[in-house]
Amino acid sequence: MTKYVVVSGGVISGIGKGIIASSAGLLLETLGLTVTAIKIDPYLNIDAGTLSPLDHGEVYLLDDGGEVDLDLGNYERYLGLTLTRDNNITTGKIYKAVIDRERRGDYLGKTVQVVPHITNEIQDWIERVSKIPNPKTNLPSDVCMIELGGTVGDIESAPFIEAMRQFQFKVGQDNFCLIHVSLVPVVGAVGEQKTKPTQASVRDLRGLGLSPDIIACRSTLPFESGIREKLSMFCQVPESNIFSVHDCQSLYHVPIVLESQGFLEILASRLKIDIPSIPKPLSSDGQELWNKWTDFAKAKELNSPVVKIAVVGKYTHLQDSYISLVKALEHASLTIKRHVDILWVEASDLEPLVQSSNPMKYYDAWKSVCSADGVLVPGGFGARGFEGKVLAVKWARENKKPFLGICLGLQAAVIEFARNVCGVTEAQSAEFVPETSDPFVIHMPEIDSKNLGGTMRLGSRPSKFNDELKSNSVMYKLYGSNDTIHERHRHRYEVNPEIVPQLESNGLKFVAKDADTGNRMEIIELEGHPYFVASQFHPECISRPLKPSPPFIGLLLAASGLLESHLENL
Known part of the structure; x- marks a missing residue:
C-alpha cells in the first residue's frame, strides 16, 4: 500500500515546504523506493496559467501541457519525475469537480457541503493520483509526498486540512506521516533564536485535528543549545524528530543537511519501512543516486x-x-x-x-x-x-x-x-x-x-x-x-x-x-x-x-x- 507524507507550513508563507518535501522524497528514493508528489494550492484558479509571475512566481510547464505551481518543478528536478496536471490540486479544480457532479445529479438530491463532499473529493483525488503506475516499476509509487500549500490557519486551507485529518484514519497510522515546516527566527541584538512562532503554529495545527510527527525548522543558523529540547517540550514531538534546516550553501545541500541529522531513519521508522527488506538492486540504485547527488552538491563548494x-x-x-x-x-x-x-x-x-x-x-x-x-x-x-x-x-x-x-x-x-x-x-x-x-x-x-x-x-x-x-x-x-x-x-x-x-x-x-x-x-x-x-x-x-x-x-x-x-x- 502507498504511504503518504504530508508537508504543511506555519508562521509565514514561502518557508520552503517544497524544498523540504522534495528533499524528503529524494532521501526515500536513495533507499530504492519509488516516490510521486502532489502539490495542493488553495487558490480558486483552475491552474496557474493566468497568474502573473510577479504575483505568484513562475508558471511551471508540464509534459501534458499543465500550467502549475513552481514547486512541481522542484519535485521533477529532485525526484526525476514526469508529473501531470493532476499532480497539482487547486481549490478551483476541486470545487469544479464537485459542482459538475452535482449538475449531473450524482449526489441523488443530497445537500452538497464542504464536509463531506469537498473533503471526500480531495481524498479521492489524492488516492487516484497516487495509484498511477510509476514508470520505474509500472506499479503504484511506494510513497506519495503531499505538499499542503499556504499557511496553517488560512481560511483557504481549511477544507484541505480537514481532508487530511480524515485521510490519516482512512489510510492508517503506519501509512501517514505529517511533516510540519516552521520558522525559528533570530531576533534581538544578541541574535537569540525564538521558538514561540513554531509553538503557536503547532498549537493551531493540533486545534484542527492534525499532530505533526516531524518538525523541520527553518532558521538562518543551526539550533542553539536547548532549542530542540524546548520545541520538543511545548510541541509534544520527540527531540529526535525535530530537525534544523538552516541556511546552507545551496538548496542542493538541504537533503545532505537532513540526512546528516538522521532524518531518513526517523521517516522510515515512522512509516514502518523495513529498509533491510528492500531488494538489493533497488537499494544499490538508490545509493548510486545519492553519490551522484552529493558529488553534484559539492561542486557548488x-x-x-x-x-x-x-x-x-x-x-x-x-x-x-x-x-x-x-x-x-x-x-x-x-x-x-x-x-x-x-x-x-x-x-x-x-x-x-x-x-x-x-x-x-x-x-x-x-x-x-x-x-x-x-x-x-x-x-x-x-x-x-x-x-x-x-x-x-x-x-x-x-x-x-x-x-x-x-x-x-x-x-x-x-x-x-x-x-x-x-x-x-x-x-x-x-x-x-x-x-x-x-x-x-x-x-x-x-x-x-x-x-x-x-x-x-x-x-x-x-x-x-x-x-x-x-x-x-x-x-x-x-x-x-x-x-x-x-x-x-x-x-x-x-x-x-x-x-x-x-x-x-x-x-x-x-x-x-x-x-x-x-x-x-x-x-x-x-x-x-x-x-x-x-x-x-x-x-x-x-x-x-x-x-x-x-x-x-x-x-x-x-x-x-x-x-x-x-x-x-x-
Missing part, C-alpha cells in the same frame, strides 16, 4: 571560475519568476565546473525612454549587459520591455557575445535580425502591433484568441532537425545528434513561416522545425557567430541537476570559451 550571464527579462523584480531558468543555469555551470553569476536586467531599462527619464538606471542596465560573458533573453507576455529585449539581442549579435533566446527571446531575435540585417525596419510581432504591415511573428491560427486559460500551444512537442542544416548545427550536436527531440512549449505566437526564406538567405538558419507539420519554427542559429541560438520551446523545464539542458550547456560553454573543444570531443 569548489573554487571554480565565475561566468557572468545577463538575463534580460521583464519579471526580474521577483526572481522566482524565472526559477527553472536559474536552476538550468546552475545545472549547466556546475556540470562544467563553473559558477554562474546572474546579472538581472529589467528589459525596459535598456530602452531610450529610460535614458532620458532615469539615466542612472539606463547606464546600470547596459553596464550589466556589456560586462556579461553571455546574454539570455527568456520568455514573457505583453509589450512592456520587448524593445529592450530586441536591443539586447542586437548587442549580443553585433559584438559576438554568446546568446540564448527562449520563446519570446526567439521572436525578439527574429525581429531584430529582420530590422537590422534584412532591412525591414518596421518588422513587428502581431502580439504587440496587430495591424503591422510586416508581421514577422503571427498568432497561431488554431489558438483561441479570446480565452486565456489553457488555450496556448502547451506541453511536450517533437522538433525535428533539418537534414540539410544539421551537419553544421551546434544544437544538433549538443542534443547528442538526435534527429528528433522533445521539449515543452507555451506560446500563442510563432514566427511567420512566409518570411523564413528571407531570413535564411541573410544567414539566420532555422535548424529545427516541429516534427508534426514541418511548418513551425523551433530553433534558430546564426552563421558566423560563436553561439547565437534561440528556441521557441522552454528547455529550462526539463533540465535536471544530473542531466542539464543542452542549450544551457552550450551557452555556459561558449561564455567560458570551452564550446569548440567540447564539440570536438562529442
Whole structure:
C-alpha cells in the first residue's frame, strides 16, 4: 500500500515546504523506493496559467501541457519525475469537480457541503493520483509526498486540512506521516533564536485535528543549545524528530543537511519501512543516486571560475519568476565546473525612454549587459520591455557575445535580425502591433484568441532537425545528434513561416522545425557567430541537476570559451 507524507507550513508563507518535501522524497528514493508528489494550492484558479509571475512566481510547464505551481518543478528536478496536471490540486479544480457532479445529479438530491463532499473529493483525488503506475516499476509509487500549500490557519486551507485529518484514519497510522515546516527566527541584538512562532503554529495545527510527527525548522543558523529540547517540550514531538534546516550553501545541500541529522531513519521508522527488506538492486540504485547527488552538491563548494550571464527579462523584480531558468543555469555551470553569476536586467531599462527619464538606471542596465560573458533573453507576455529585449539581442549579435533566446527571446531575435540585417525596419510581432504591415511573428491560427486559460500551444512537442542544416548545427550536436527531440512549449505566437526564406538567405538558419507539420519554427542559429541560438520551446523545464539542458550547456560553454573543444570531443 502507498504511504503518504504530508508537508504543511506555519508562521509565514514561502518557508520552503517544497524544498523540504522534495528533499524528503529524494532521501526515500536513495533507499530504492519509488516516490510521486502532489502539490495542493488553495487558490480558486483552475491552474496557474493566468497568474502573473510577479504575483505568484513562475508558471511551471508540464509534459501534458499543465500550467502549475513552481514547486512541481522542484519535485521533477529532485525526484526525476514526469508529473501531470493532476499532480497539482487547486481549490478551483476541486470545487469544479464537485459542482459538475452535482449538475449531473450524482449526489441523488443530497445537500452538497464542504464536509463531506469537498473533503471526500480531495481524498479521492489524492488516492487516484497516487495509484498511477510509476514508470520505474509500472506499479503504484511506494510513497506519495503531499505538499499542503499556504499557511496553517488560512481560511483557504481549511477544507484541505480537514481532508487530511480524515485521510490519516482512512489510510492508517503506519501509512501517514505529517511533516510540519516552521520558522525559528533570530531576533534581538544578541541574535537569540525564538521558538514561540513554531509553538503557536503547532498549537493551531493540533486545534484542527492534525499532530505533526516531524518538525523541520527553518532558521538562518543551526539550533542553539536547548532549542530542540524546548520545541520538543511545548510541541509534544520527540527531540529526535525535530530537525534544523538552516541556511546552507545551496538548496542542493538541504537533503545532505537532513540526512546528516538522521532524518531518513526517523521517516522510515515512522512509516514502518523495513529498509533491510528492500531488494538489493533497488537499494544499490538508490545509493548510486545519492553519490551522484552529493558529488553534484559539492561542486557548488569548489573554487571554480565565475561566468557572468545577463538575463534580460521583464519579471526580474521577483526572481522566482524565472526559477527553472536559474536552476538550468546552475545545472549547466556546475556540470562544467563553473559558477554562474546572474546579472538581472529589467528589459525596459535598456530602452531610450529610460535614458532620458532615469539615466542612472539606463547606464546600470547596459553596464550589466556589456560586462556579461553571455546574454539570455527568456520568455514573457505583453509589450512592456520587448524593445529592450530586441536591443539586447542586437548587442549580443553585433559584438559576438554568446546568446540564448527562449520563446519570446526567439521572436525578439527574429525581429531584430529582420530590422537590422534584412532591412525591414518596421518588422513587428502581431502580439504587440496587430495591424503591422510586416508581421514577422503571427498568432497561431488554431489558438483561441479570446480565452486565456489553457488555450496556448502547451506541453511536450517533437522538433525535428533539418537534414540539410544539421551537419553544421551546434544544437544538433549538443542534443547528442538526435534527429528528433522533445521539449515543452507555451506560446500563442510563432514566427511567420512566409518570411523564413528571407531570413535564411541573410544567414539566420532555422535548424529545427516541429516534427508534426514541418511548418513551425523551433530553433534558430546564426552563421558566423560563436553561439547565437534561440528556441521557441522552454528547455529550462526539463533540465535536471544530473542531466542539464543542452542549450544551457552550450551557452555556459561558449561564455567560458570551452564550446569548440567540447564539440570536438562529442
